[in-house]
Amino acid sequence: MLIRGYLRASTTEQDALRAKEELKAFGTKFDQRIAGxxxxxxxxxxxxxxxxxxxxxxxxxxxxxxxxxxxxxxxFPWGEWKTLKARIMAKGLVIVVVDQPMTHAVFSSGEQNSITLALTEFMLDLGAAMARDDYETRHKRQAQGIAKAKAEGKVSRSPTECSLTS
Known part of the structure; x- marks a missing residue:
């Protein structure tokens, strides 16, 4: 088993390496080293x-x-998440999320039973849905704020000119 850390930031202005030490410390907690x-x-x-x-x-x-x-x-929207998840599962990868303890079982209990696997998959799906919801909520609030500022003469750009990445 190799552990592969994935670090992502939305834009080049953001620091994708920001969480590297957290991932390292997480691996150390389970006596595991991140291979890359x-x-x-x-x-x-x-x-x-x-x-x-x-x-x-x-x-x-x-x-x-x-x-x-x-x-x-x-x-992602649900359909695209299912596509990505299917690729990950087809490869036999195990997704571990630092802030979701249910996903940590691979490091401590070895073989997982079907109930634990089903609950873990549910937690990953729930986390994916929450991430999408957060993305959509931020976009909606941003558009509302820009529209209000524009109506008050504080900004001259339309909401589509100001995009929010995630």
């Missing part, structure tokens, strides 16, 4: 992410895809 890091600055709403694709291609069954939070892996 896949780092990119791409929106979580894009299915074609070169480093994520490379991580999946480099992996073998039983390897771990380690992320800080689900929103680092996905902010």
């Amino acid at each position: 890091y896949y780092i990119e600055n791409q929106s979580g709403t894009k299915l074609d992410r070169p480093e994520l694709n490379k991580l999946i291609e480099d992996s073998e069954a039983g390897d771990v895809l380690l992320i800080e939070k689900m929103d680092r892996l996905t902010r």
Whole structure:
């Protein structure tokens, strides 16, 4: 089992390496070493992410895809999340999320029973849905704020001119 850390930030202005030490410390907590890091600055709403694709291609069954939070892996609508998840599962990768203890069982209990696996999959799906909801809520609030500022003469750009990445 190799642990592959995935670090993502939305834009080049953001620091994708920000969570590297947290992933390292997490591995140390379980006496595990992270074999490599896949780092990119791409929106979580894009299915074609070169480093994520490379991580999946480099992996073998039983390897771990380690992320800080689900929103680092996905902010997709449900159908696209299912597509990405199917690629990850077909490769035999195990997704471990630092802030979702249910996903940590691969490091402590070895073989998981079907109930634990089902609950873990549910937690990942729930995390993916919450990440998408957060993305949509932020977009909606941003558009409302821009519209209000525009109506008050504080800004001259339309909401479509100001995009929010994730």
